[in-house]
Amino acid sequence: MFILILQFLHLASAGQSKTPVCKASLGSSDWPSLCQWAALNASISGRLLQPPPPGAVCHPGQPTYSATECPAVLNAWSDLTLHTENPISSAWDNWNNDSCLPTLPSPCSGEGYPVYVINATCKEDVKAGIDFARENNIRLNIKSTGHDYLGRSTSPNSLSIWTHHLKGISISKSFKPQGCDFCIDVPAITAGAGSQMGELNLAASQENLYILSGGSASVSYGGYLTGGGHSALASTYGMAADSVLEFEIVSPTGEFLTLNECQNQDLFWATRGGGGSTFGVITSVTTRAWPAFNFLTLDMTFGTLAGNPSFYTAMSYFFSQFPLLSSLGITSYNSVTANGSVNGINYGGFQGNFMLPVLSPQNTSDSLNAALAPILANISATYPDQFVFSVSNVTTYATFYDWWLPFNGPDNAGTELVIGSRLIGADALRDTNAVETALKGVLPSDIGTAGLNFYLLGGKGVADAVPRGGSDAVNPAWRKALVHCVTGTSWTPLDNAEKAKVIPKLTYTTVQYLRNLDPDSGAYINEADKYEPNWQKTFWGSNYERLLQIKRKVDPEDVLWCHPCVGSEEWEEVGDRVCRV
Ligand SMILES: Cc1cc2nc3c(=O)[nH]c(=O)nc-3n(C[C@H](O)[C@H](O)[C@H](O)COP(=O)(O)OP(=O)(O)OC[C@H]3O[C@@H](n4cnc5c(N)ncnc54)[C@H](O)[C@@H]3O)c2cc1C
Ligand SMILES: *[C@@H]1O[C@H](CO)[C@@H](O)[C@H](O)[C@H]1NC(C)=O
Ligand SMILES: *[C@@H]1O[C@H](CO)[C@@H](O)[C@H](O)[C@H]1NC(C)=O
Ligand SMILES: *[C@@H]1O[C@H](CO)[C@@H](O)[C@H](O)[C@H]1NC(C)=O
Ligand SMILES: *[C@@H]1O[C@H](CO)[C@@H](O)[C@H](O)[C@H]1NC(C)=O
Ligand SMILES: *[C@@H]1O[C@H](CO)[C@@H](O)[C@H](O)[C@H]1NC(C)=O
Ligand SMILES: *[C@@H]1O[C@H](CO)[C@@H](O)[C@H](O)[C@H]1NC(C)=O
Ligand SMILES: *[C@@H]1O[C@H](CO)[C@@H](O)[C@H](O)[C@H]1NC(C)=O
Numbered sequence: 001m002f003i004l005i006l007q008f009l010h011l012a013s014a015g016q017s018k019t020p021v022c023k024a025s026l027g028s029s030d031w032p033s034l035c036q037w038a039a040l041n042a043s044i045s046g047r048l049l050q051p052p053p054p055g056a057v058c059h060p061g062q063p064t065y066s067a068t069e070c071p072a073v074l075n076a077w078s079d080l081t082l083h084t085e086n087p088i089s090s091a092w093d094n095w096n097n098d099s100c101l102p103t104l105p106s107p108c109s110g111e112g113y114p115v116y117v118i119n120a121t122c123k124e125d126v127k128a129g130i131d132f133a134r135e136n137n138i139r140l141n142i143k144s145t146g147h148d149y150l151g152r153s154t155s156p157n158s159l160s161i162w163t164h165h166l167k168g169i170s171i172s173k174s175f176k177p178q179g180c181d182f183c184i185d186v187p188a189i190t191a192g193a194g195s196q197m198g199e200l201n202l203a204a205s206q207e208n209l210y211i212l213s214g215g216s217a218s219v220s221y222g223g224y225l226t227g228g229g230h231s232a233l234a235s236t237y238g239m240a241a242d243s244v245l246e247f248e249i250v251s252p253t254g255e256f257l258t259l260n261e262c263q264n265q266d267l268f269w270a271t272r273g274g275g276g277s278t279f280g281v282i283t284s285v286t287t288r289a290w291p292a293f294n295f296l297t298l299d300m301t302f303g304t305l306a307g308n309p310s311f312y313t314a315m316s317y318f319f320s321q322f323p324l325l326s327s328l329g330i331t332s333y334n335s336v337t338a339n340g341s342v343n344g345i346n347y348g349g350f351q352g353n354f355m356l357p358v359l360s361p362q363n364t365s366d367s368l369n370a371a372l373a374p375i376l377a378n379i380s381a382t383y384p385d386q387f388v389f390s391v392s393n394v395t396t397y398a399t400f401y402d403w404w405l406p407f408n409g410p411d412n413a414g415t416e417l418v419i420g421s422r423l424i425g426a427d428a429l430r431d432t433n434a435v436e437t438a439l440k441g442v443l444p445s446d447i448g449t450a451g452l453n454f455y456l457l458g459g460k461g462v463a464d465a466v467p468r469g470g471s472d473a474v475n476p477a478w479r480k481a482l483v484h485c486v487t488g489t490s491w492t493p494l495d496n497a498e499k500a501k502v503i504p505k506l507t508y509t510t511v512q513y514l515r516n517l518d519p520d521s522g523a524y525i526n527e528a529d530k531y532e533p534n535w536q537k538t539f540w541g542s543n544y545e546r547l548l549q550i551k552r553k554v555d556p557e558d559v560l561w562c563h564p565c566v567g568s569e570e571w572e573e574v575g576d577r578v579c580r581v
Contacts, residue, residue: 022579023139023561023571025157026115032136037116044128049117049162051087052110053100059108074102077414084145084218087162088113088154091413095151097576098416098494106494111576114141114160121165123283126250129161130281134252134559139578142277142560144194144220149419150530152276152562153223156576163222166192166283169203175286177246177260177468184468187289188245193222193282198409205401209289212240213400215333217409221285226276227526228474230457230484232331233290233400236359238465239474241272243288249280252555261469270550270566272467273474274540275525278565279554292399293361296368299392300356302379303340306348307445310383315352316435317382319483321375322456323426325356326482328371329363332356332456336443343390350443357403365394416499419488420506420529422514423458423481423521434517441513442487453486476541477522485514486527507531525564535564 024030032040041048055077056062058070076082083089090096099112118129133140141160143153154160168191175188187209191200198217204210214224214231229240237243246260247268257280259268270279304311315336325332333355340351358368372391379387397403428434442452458481465479489506491498507529523532525539536544544566551567561571561578571578 020137020580022574022577023157024137025139025577030137032132032138036136040128040132044118044125047119047121047125049087049119050115051113051117053096053108053113054082054086054089055100055102056108058102058104059100062108070102077102078412080147080216080218080409080411080413083413084147084164086146087117087119087164088143088160090146090148090151090154092149092151092417093414093493094416094418094499095148095154097156101493103493112154112156114143114155114158117143117160117162119162119165123248123250123256126161126163126166126281126283127254127256129159130250130252130559131254133159134254134557139561140277140559142222142281144222145196145218147216147219148223148276149417149527150525150564152565155562155578161281163281163283164194164220166194166222167199168192168284169195169199171203171207171209171289175245177262178258180260180262184245184288187291188286189289190284190286191221192284194220196220197224198405201401201404204289205292205399207289208292208399210292210400211287211289212237212243213404214240215408216411217405218411221287222282223276223526225285225287226271226274226278226282228273228478228524229526230455230478230524232333232357232404232457233359234457234462235326235329235331235459236461237290238461238467239273239478240287241472241474242462242465242467243290244272244285244472245288245468246286247271247282248284249282251280252557252559265469266550267554268469269471270473270547272472274543274547274550275565277560277562278551278567280560294396294398295357295359295361295400295403296363296365296394296396297355297357297403298368298372298394300354300372301340301342301351301390302354302387303342303347303351304349304387306339308349308386310386311350312436312439312443313432314379314383314387315439316432317379318352318375319429319435319454320432322429322482325371326426326456326459328358328367329360329460330356330358330368330371330456331459333453334455335451335453337451338443342388345388347388365396368394416490416493417488418503418506418529418531419486419527420511420514420532421484421486421523421527422511422518423475423477423523424454424483424485424514424518425480425521426482428518428521429482431517438513438517442485442510451487455484455486456482457484458482473540473543473547475522475524475539476543478524481518481521484524484527487511487514503531507533530564532564536566539564540566
């Protein structure tokens, strides 16, 4: 047996060039010794963790099994907070390969999780992890909150750098980028990369400022900004990445770098939209803040009886009105769910939910009502008695934070989930026949309880944004898009046959209806399908070539690797390992 193993190793290394064929894995001959791990731990003042899977407390036979602790974990599993606060857990169970669900019967091992974690609190901790991974051929993982819909923040057989505790927020009235000989005369917020939306919005509101912030109080700035970052304020001020003034990062070669318009300009460009854990690990970010103003919103729901074919034509009419609403400065978070209710009554059919913030200090509640009235009147006149509407009064909020806080957490998690999405431009939205075809495809009448989100978040601010240095790596499709359409699929945990059916259906059938609607557009990397075909073009469009060149230069050894991430083509996942293609 011993001889066979040696022979195997010999054969494996015979085929090897200078660089290893696979990254090391627990038990492989090149996995570091316990002494090496202990030395790493000592170099970071004992901040190296070897965390058990959080579900293990429910599995008799596991070292952390605890009949008293299990019920609390079972109960909290569907709350995003448990997964955010845990060093290795992900929001969606499938990204940890369902390897230790708390529910029984199910297997439990640490196989779907990182092996070691650096609980980083400073840039030196981050550097220690990057250097150790690079020098020892270890797969490196970067987790902040673990929210990622594409599973980019977890990896088996890895050393993970947990950026969650890179905190600290300070606000200044103007900002001098390091190495520039000028000041940028706008309020600025400097924050540790693990800072979360709730903390950032609270700090900003206390100074009567807005930052560009998406939904969910628990999302962190590290992952949000690297993807681009959409928000209700995007149609006014652009993507969150467009407001960034400076990053501090640790590069894949272990250097502390400052990125701004005066130094490391290529990396500054790439880090704003080029994707997380690709060009370096951000430790701190400075972003422009905006003066607060009152804004107005109203909620609207409309519903119909099951099987009403007018639903699709009425919805496509709504879509055709989005360019107009957008031109009036209206942002809108919209969704359709099947079998929802309106005013507490379940009509059995589809229910559309619209939440419409108006984002100009000049607007009044009358102007918002006036913008909406003709649309509602048109539907009532065209389809008498076929739809039921519920429209709230306009509410005025003194700050973004006041509006945002009540519905941005706690959020759900702890299920099986893959999502798919597409950015849709104005011309496509106006084509009512094409929209109707797409809606019938994405929302068939037998859809069950699944649905579609279609967020009106693009528009003037995104199209006209002038990021520092002139441009950034946000998907060019965002500049032309008005609506970000998102749908998804789930399955019974551990039912691999069902999983193998529903994911390709999402990727190649459901989302294809959305691709057909605007074929030259793309999709938003942070809320997208991990299995997206043609992902380079879809997520980065014409920016991809430049991003790839920067990646090859800054990380020639692929110390940072994830999928779908810029430059990931030369490696692939083989079982639980990452190997050269
Ligand atoms: C409930 C919910 C609401 C959301 N709402 C919005 C929204 O309104 N607008 C929007 O744009 N997006 C939204 N998102 C998507 C969100 O932007 C992504 O999930 C994003 O990946 C989260 O980043 P994170 O750092 O919190 O998560 P993580 O999963 O920890 O990280 C995401 C990615 O970024 C990398 N990363 C994290 N930190 C760093 C760092 N410091 N340096 C380098 N790489 C890093 C990770 O390796 C991973 O690749 C939402 C997500 C959820 C779950
Ligand atoms: C790292 O060191 C600390 C303090 O000495 C210790 O508590 C911890 O268990 C060590 N981590 C690992 C993975 O051994
Ligand atoms: C990680 O570090 C933070 C900050 O020092 C600390 O509060 C937290 O308890 C640590 N987490 C774990 C799991 O060790
Ligand atoms: C809000 O105010 C802006 C600026 O005056 C104006 O262009 C826009 O049409 C207004 N929107 C609505 C819905 O009235
Ligand atoms: C629709 O909702 C009702 C009550 O809310 C529920 O009883 C019924 O099972 C639901 N139907 C479907 C197909 O989900
Ligand atoms: C509703 O709007 C459509 C598209 O603009 C238009 O063709 C139609 O005549 C309108 N119907 C009514 C009743 O106003
Ligand atoms: C809107 O406000 C009016 C006047 O205050 C009130 O009578 C009405 O019930 C409100 N409508 C809703 C939907 O809340
Ligand atoms: C997931 O688990 C299965 C079954 O245990 C295993 O075969 C597979 O390699 C794992 N995948 C990853 C990516 O770890």
